[in-house]
Amino acid sequence: MNDIVIPPLVALMFFPGGLALLAGSLLYEWADRKLLACFQNRIGPRWFQPLADVVKLLSKEEVMPEGVNKLLFLMLPVIALAGSLTAALYVPIAGFSPAFSFNGDLVVTLYMLSLLTLCLGLAGANTVDRFSLVGATRTLTQLFSYEAPFLLALLGPALAAGTWQINQVNNFAAQNWWMMLIQPIGFLVALVGLMGKLELTPFDAPEAETEIVAGALTEYSGRGFALFRLGKNVELVIGLTLMAAFYLGGIHNPLDFLLKTLGLLLVLSFLQSLFARLRIDQVVGLWWRIGALLALVNILLVLVIF
Amino acid sequence: MHGTALALGVEKLAGVTAPPRAQAIRSLIAELERVHSHLLWLGVAAHEGGFDTLFMYSWRDRETVMDLLEGISGNRVNYSANVLGGVKLDISQEQADAIRKGIDFLEERSHFYMKVVTNDETFLARTRDVGTMTKEQAVLFGAVGPTGRASGLDMDIRASAPYAAYTDFPVNVITGTRGDLEARFVVRIKELFETFRLIRELLDKMPAGELTVRVPRKIPAGETISRVEAPRGELFYFLKSNGSDTPDRLKIRTPSLCNWASVMKLAVGHKLADIPMMVAGIDPCFSCNDRLFMIRRKESDPGQIWTWEDLRRYGIGYYQK
Amino acid sequence: MGLKFDIPIGSMVSDVVKSFFKKPITRRYPFERLDAPKAYRGKLVWDPAKCTGCQLCVKDCPADAIELIVVDRANKRFVMRFHSDRCTYCAQCVVNCRFKCLNLSSKEWELAALTKEPFTVYYGKDEDIAALLAQAGKAENGE
Numbered sequence: 001m002n003d004i005v006i007p008p009l010v011a012l013m014f015f016p017g018g019l020a021l022l023a024g025s026l027l028y029e030w031a032d033r034k035l036l037a038c039f040q041n042r043i044g045p046r047w048f049q050p051l052a053d054v055v056k057l058l059s060k061e062e063v064m065p066e067g068v069n070k071l072l073f074l075m076l077p078v079i080a081l082a083g084s085l086t087a088a089l090y091v092p093i094a095g096f097s098p099a100f101s102f103n104g105d106l107v108v109t110l111y112m113l114s115l116l117t118l119c120l121g122l123a124g125a126n127t128v129d130r131f132s133l134v135g136a137t138r139t140l141t142q143l144f145s146y147e148a149p150f151l152l153a154l155l156g157p158a159l160a161a162g163t164w165q166i167n168q169v170n171n172f173a174a175q176n177w178w179m180m181l182i183q184p185i186g187f188l189v190a191l192v193g194l195m196g197k198l199e200l201t202p203f204d205a206p207e208a209e210t211e212i213v214a215g216a217l218t219e220y221s222g223r224g225f226a227l228f229r230l231g232k233n234v235e236l237v238i239g240l241t242l243m244a245a246f247y248l249g250g251i252h253n254p255l256d257f258l259l260k261t262l263g264l265l266l267v268l269s270f271l272q273s274l275f276a277r278l279r280i281d282q283v284v285g286l287w288w289r290i291g292a293l294l295a296l297v298n299i300l301l302v303l304v305i306f
Numbered sequence: 307m308h309g310t311a312l313a314l315g316v317e318k319l320a321g322v323t324a325p326p327r328a329q330a331i332r333s334l335i336a337e338l339e340r341v342h343s344h345l346l347w348l349g350v351a352a353h354e355g356g357f358d359t360l361f362m363y364s365w366r367d368r369e370t371v372m373d374l375l376e377g378i379s380g381n382r383v384n385y386s387a388n389v390l391g392g393v394k395l396d397i398s399q400e401q402a403d404a405i406r407k408g409i410d411f412l413e414e415r416s417h418f419y420m421k422v423v424t425n426d427e428t429f430l431a432r433t434r435d436v437g438t439m440t441k442e443q444a445v446l447f448g449a450v451g452p453t454g455r456a457s458g459l460d461m462d463i464r465a466s467a468p469y470a471a472y473t474d475f476p477v478n479v480i481t482g483t484r485g486d487l488e489a490r491f492v493v494r495i496k497e498l499f500e501t502f503r504l505i506r507e508l509l510d511k512m513p514a515g516e517l518t519v520r521v522p523r524k525i526p527a528g529e530t531i532s533r534v535e536a537p538r539g540e541l542f543y544f545l546k547s548n549g550s551d552t553p554d555r556l557k558i559r560t561p562s563l564c565n566w567a568s569v570m571k572l573a574v575g576h577k578l579a580d581i582p583m584m585v586a587g588i589d590p591c592f593s594c595n596d597r598l599f600m601i602r603r604k605e606s607d608p609g610q611i612w613t614w615e616d617l618r619r620y621g622i623g624y625y626q627k
Numbered sequence: 628m629g630l631k632f633d634i635p636i637g638s639m640v641s642d643v644v645k646s647f648f649k650k651p652i653t654r655r656y657p658f659e660r661l662d663a664p665k666a667y668r669g670k671l672v673w674d675p676a677k678c679t680g681c682q683l684c685v686k687d688c689p690a691d692a693i694e695l696i697v698v699d700r701a702n703k704r705f706v707m708r709f710h711s712d713r714c715t716y717c718a719q720c721v722v723n724c725r726f727k728c729l730n731l732s733s734k735e736w737e738l739a740a741l742t743k744e745p746f747t748v749y750y751g752k753d754e755d756i757a758a759l760l761a762q763a764g765k766a767e768n769g770e
Binding site: 359360363366369376377378379380381384386389394395418421422425426427428429 | 634
């Protein structure tokens with residue numbers, strides 16, 4: 001599959017990014033919710049539930065609260081979704097080689113995904129509602145805590161491959177043993193970091209519905225809310241692809257992609273169902289004490305061994 | 307529980323006592339209601355802490371006790387077991403066997419929940435040393451029920467002023483020492499074990515006899531106080547009769563009202579994320595706390611009772627400003 | 628599966644893993660329906676044959692859900708109008724009735740409706756009910 005070259009514009013708009021990615025991300029959200037339900041001994045939603053949610057949200061009125069900056073309020077969801085969709089250009093989505101690959105695109109991809117979190121934080125800070133402000137603060141605090149260990153953990157395989165280009169790390173991972181076995185500490189940190197990035201339990205303090213309604217997205221409704229949710233779903237798919245490409249032996253054809261990402265999703269849902277929500281100060285303490293330390297240990301080991 | 311309190315108060319005024327079998331059935335339904343309430347609370351408190359899995363599982367197990375109560379009384383939540391003078395339902399042998407089986411299953415599950423609540427590090431991070439209330443503070447704030455007992459307060463109406471069948475089937479009062487949220491969890495789950503023991507004893511030694519005693523239609527004039535131990539604490543009824551067949555005054559003081567002071571005082575200094583758990587820790591019944599508000603705009607204002615119309619007009623005017 | 632040691636993190640793992648391989652506990656109502664137990668307090672059912680018209684059930688209803696309309700007291704012809712939306716299903720009327728005319732059904736308990744009409748139920752002989760409704764209709768038109 002690495003010889004098929006998809007022009008970047010097609011990849012961005014239609015396949016495997018763009019519309020196909022949007023549709024696929026809805027199915028991934030369904031898979032996550034359904035797996036969580038299976039672990040909790042209940043039925044869970046039907047396959048078209050996330051699609052129905054999006055359609056319903058798009059048809060609702062968008063209420064603009066008083067005191068917000070109107071341009072920011074309308075543009076932030078769009079920018080967030082655009083950032084996540086752009087990140088699809090650089091990762092081997094659906095098993096095809098990335099449509100646009102250059103040296104250093106690992107950093108660009110990670111920052112595209114962080115753009116979404118940043119937009120969430122800005123959206124929360126934009127509104128004059130106490131719940132949104134607290135949610136925005138928590139989102140940005142969490143961003144600062146897991147970002148460094150997550151990047152360091154992803155650097156492990158990149159260092160082993162000797163490159164910053166995702167495509168080449170992907171190929172390197174395919175030719176060697178699975179990085180999950182060679183760098184278990186890095187895998188662990190990256191997995192937990194992914195949970196932090198996606199704001200899954202136990203790191204869903206920014207979106208704690210029992211404490212701050214909906215966090216940064218409290219005042220959003222209708223189209224803006226739908227776009228943010230789509231952005232988060234796309235982030236889920238891209239995060240899973242990155243993890244699978246780096247640690248689970250690379251992705252080279254669609255079947256490989258499906259099996260590995262869905263396997264990772266199973267593990268993520270399993271971990272989601274096991275833990276209670278941590279307070280934001282406990283999250284920061286955990287990441288900066290244990291997470292960063294483990295990530296650094298991993299980097300040292302890689303530098304020494306490889 | 308409210309029905310039992312009212313029935314006991316009216317019977318006290320009328321000078322009659324319900325027969326022993328009726329009292330035992332009242333206690334049995336009350337204890338099953340306590341199991342139901344504590345399992346519900348466990349799920350809700352876990353949900354407030356973000357632990358949705360515990361929420362789903364404890365509510366799944368709650369279905370067992372709801373089905374038992376449905377088989378006995380006819381409804382899963384509103385049991386309506388009491389009549390003035392006794393109870394209107396009887397426990398047959400096969401119902402008793404079904405209760406025993408259900409209780410065995412629930413006891414095994416409660417042991418599991420006790421282990422989860424006291425061992426899971428992520429959950430302990432949310433409950434240990436949160437909302438700590440010392441015994442002196444508990445006395446000062448007037449905390450009742452498991453909230454107070456978790457701080458070492460030895461107060462249980464079933465033991466200190468026994469009613470219904472609790473004179474013949476005494477209860478061991480469960481207290482905790484640390485007074486934090488974890489202690490409240492532990493006390494309520496330990497109360498579940500005590501309740502299971504009590505239910506088995508009630509079923510084994512249920513006195514035979516009639517279910518009701520004749521209560522006159524017109525209750526003699528007088529005032530009385532009736533207190534029962536609801537799952538949340540001491541439920542207080544003040545009943546005044548003027549000799550006719552409708553009460554002159556009935557004042558109900560629910561236990562949730564007493565426990566709010568502890569949240570208000572102890573919340574100072576905690577983080578925002580602790581507040582939902584602390585509020586859930588007192589097992590609040592929000593509908594029991596709907597109270598009348600009197601608005602006084604100045605010191606000299608005698609106060610004015612607002613009707614729904616006043617409130618609506620005020621709300622509309624506020625947003626038009 | 629009883630674990631001999633206490634797990635410090637993820638204590639619910641035994642339940643979670645077991646549930647993944649079991650069927651969900653959710654009952655797919657309304658496709659799967661269980662029968663209600665015999666003691667279930669559903670819709671009120673009235674047997675007019677034994678009724679003497681003492682109105683004890685009407686007197687003690689906390690929700691004014693029962694009305695007993697007298698068509699002919701000497702011949703014991705009554706019509707009962709039951710408001711199932713006002714009823715609290717407490718069964719006080721069942722306890723009060725000395726002749727066991729009233730019963731809360733355990734078969735009919737799915738009482739939700741999309742309009743208001745099903746909530747007012749008439750019990751009694753058909754001709755009595757027809758006469759009553761005709762009377763009410765005449766009164767409305769006459770006004």
